Amino acid sequence: MADKIQSIRGMNDILPDESPAWQYIEATLRQLMFSYDYKEIRFPVLEKTALFKRSIGEVTDIVEKEMYTFDDRNGDSLTLRPEGTAACVRAGIQNGLLVNQQQRLWYMGPMFRHERPQKGRYRQFHQMGAEVYGMDGPDIDAELICMTARLWKTLGLSESVTLQINSLGTPTSREIYRGMLTTYLEDNKSLLDEDSLRRLQSNPLRILDSKNPAMQAMIEKAPRLMDHLDDESKEHFAQLCTYLDSVGIAYEINTRLVRGLDYYTKTVFEWVTDKLGAQGTICAGGRYDGLVKQLGGRDTRAVGFAMGIERLISLLNQDTLEKSYQRPHAVMLMMGEQAQNVGFALTEQLRDSIEGLRLVTVCGGGSFKSQMKRADKSQAEIALILGDNELDNNTITIKYLRAELEDKQFQQEQVSQQQLIDLLSLKV
Ligand code: ATP
Ligand code: MG
Numbered sequence: 001m002a003d004k005i006q007s008i009r010g011m012n013d014i015l016p017d018e019s020p021a022w023q024y025i026e027a028t029l030r031q032l033m034f035s036y037d038y039k040e041i042r043f044p045v046l047e048k049t050a051l052f053k054r055s056i057g058e059v060t061d062i063v064e065k066e067m068y069t070f071d072d073r074n075g076d077s078l079t080l081r082p083e084g085t086a087a088c089v090r091a092g093i094q095n096g097l098l099v100n101q102q103q104r105l106w107y108m109g110p111m112f113r114h115e116r117p118q119k120g121r122y123r124q125f126h127q128m129g130a131e132v133y134g135m136d137g138p139d140i141d142a143e144l145i146c147m148t149a150r151l152w153k154t155l156g157l158s159e160s161v162t163l164q165i166n167s168l169g170t171p172t173s174r175e176i177y178r179g180m181l182t183t184y185l186e187d188n189k190s191l192l193d194e195d196s197l198r199r200l201q202s203n204p205l206r207i208l209d210s211k212n213p214a215m216q217a218m219i220e221k222a223p224r225l226m227d228h229l230d231d232e233s234k235e236h237f238a239q240l241c242t243y244l245d246s247v248g249i250a251y252e253i254n255t256r257l258v259r260g261l262d263y264y265t266k267t268v269f270e271w272v273t274d275k276l277g278a279q280g281t282i283c284a285g286g287r288y289d290g291l292v293k294q295l296g297g298r299d300t301r302a303v304g305f306a307m308g309i310e311r312l313i314s315l316l317n318q319d320t321l322e323k324s325y326q327r328p329h330a331v332m333l334m335m336g337e338q339a340q341n342v343g344f345a346l347t348e349q350l351r352d353s354i355e356g357l358r359l360v361t362v363c364g365g366g367s368f369k370s371q372m373k374r375a376d377k378s379q380a381e382i383a384l385i386l387g388d389n390e391l392d393n394n395t396i397t398i399k400y401l402r403a404e405l406e407d408k409q410f411q412q413e414q415v416s417q418q419q420l421i422d423l424l425s426l427k428v
Pocket of ligand 1: 281310
């Protein structure tokens with residue numbers, strides 16, 4: 001036997017029994033975006049490497065060690081997108097969507113990061129994200145948070161997630177704070193681990209994000225950006241809190257929340273859960289007012305979020321998963337050659353007459369017993385049986401297969417074709 005070729009580590013197949021949950025989540029997200037009138041944007045999975053380096057930042061986990069970067073046949077350095085925001089901004093600038101306009105956009109699709117695969121952390125994973133351009137107020141920041149809160153409600157997850165928010169200020173106030181923080185960290189240099197020493201000059205704010213227990217006490221005492229915000233950012237943050245209060249969305253102000261990407265300004269937020277171990281962030285976002293200009297566009301305010309679909313799916317409870325699975329309405333069995341000919345055409349007629357009908361045909365014939373076995377496997381609610389007897393009197397036998405759905409299980413009756421259409425129409 002030839003060697004089996006395996007998939008790439010950390011890149012998963014989504015199998016038929018998992019896809020209903022994916023389709024349910026995707027449909028729910030589409031509906032949510034539709035209801036707030038966000039428009040979908042689709043961009044390529046490959047971009048020029050420079051796009052991500054310039055936007056995400058050279059000294060970030062993603063750019064330092066997680067990108068799938070390679071030279072293509074022309075020798076151009078390309079990268080499989082590790083996230084959507086940079087590509088969304090690139091597409092917005094390139095297609096003239098951002099100048100003097102307001103845009104509410106969303107996207108969904110695979111992202112790629114070369115991380116150590118583990119539960120909730122994969123090398124190909126999926127994100128859904130929303131990005132808004134041309135609006136500078138905290139009202140739009142609050143709208144984005146409301147949308148995500150609504151999603152948790154729809155999915156029955158409100159009790160499983162909590163919201164953390166923070167403000168990173170304007171670039172100017174952040175720069176001043178950065179100086180103060182660096183001084184503090186220099187004074188405590190002996191307590192810094194290797195990673196933090198490396199970041200001390202290049203990205204000191206990220207040190208606040210460290211999970212190293214040995215550094216926690218020192219980090220606790222570090223100066224807080226929240227105490228050194230400029231007035232504009234302070235006002236923006238206070239107003240955001242007022243909006244969240246007004247709709248009853250609970251939040252925790254986490255002054256250490258800095259996010260892993262360089263481009264954030266003012267509002268940042270994360271929805272976290274304690275139900276997924278170390279991979280606890282489900283959705284993360286914030287304002288990135290400087291990025292459009294940094295990528296060559298006109299100065300444009302921007303804010304957005306991205307959520308990890310895999311983590312979302314692993315949070316879903318049994319009820320939601322069951323709701324996401326839709327069984328076929330009916331399965332057609334045909335006994336004998338003549339019944340097969342008549343029945344084949346009848347299945348198409350039923351599909352013509354009843355919009356939304358999910359009907360499975362038992363193909364390949366065989367004994368009643370073997371057809372029933374396949375019919376049962378289809379999970380359909382009702383079996384439609386066509387044999388010599390039914391052909392003679394122009395009827396069809398229906399048999400209820402699911403006890404849990406009808407107390408009519410195993411009951412069977414002969415009905416006319418019109419009665420059948422009426423009955424199935426009630427099911428769709
Ligand atoms: P983490 O701290 O878990 O590495 P991150 O800060 O790198 O997350 P973002 O870049 O903000 O994550 O991406 C947004 C969301 O995408 C995350 O909150 C998470 O749900 C999901 N995500 C990120 N990386 C992965 C991955 N490798 N596998 C699965 N989901 C991921
Ligand atoms: Mg990460």
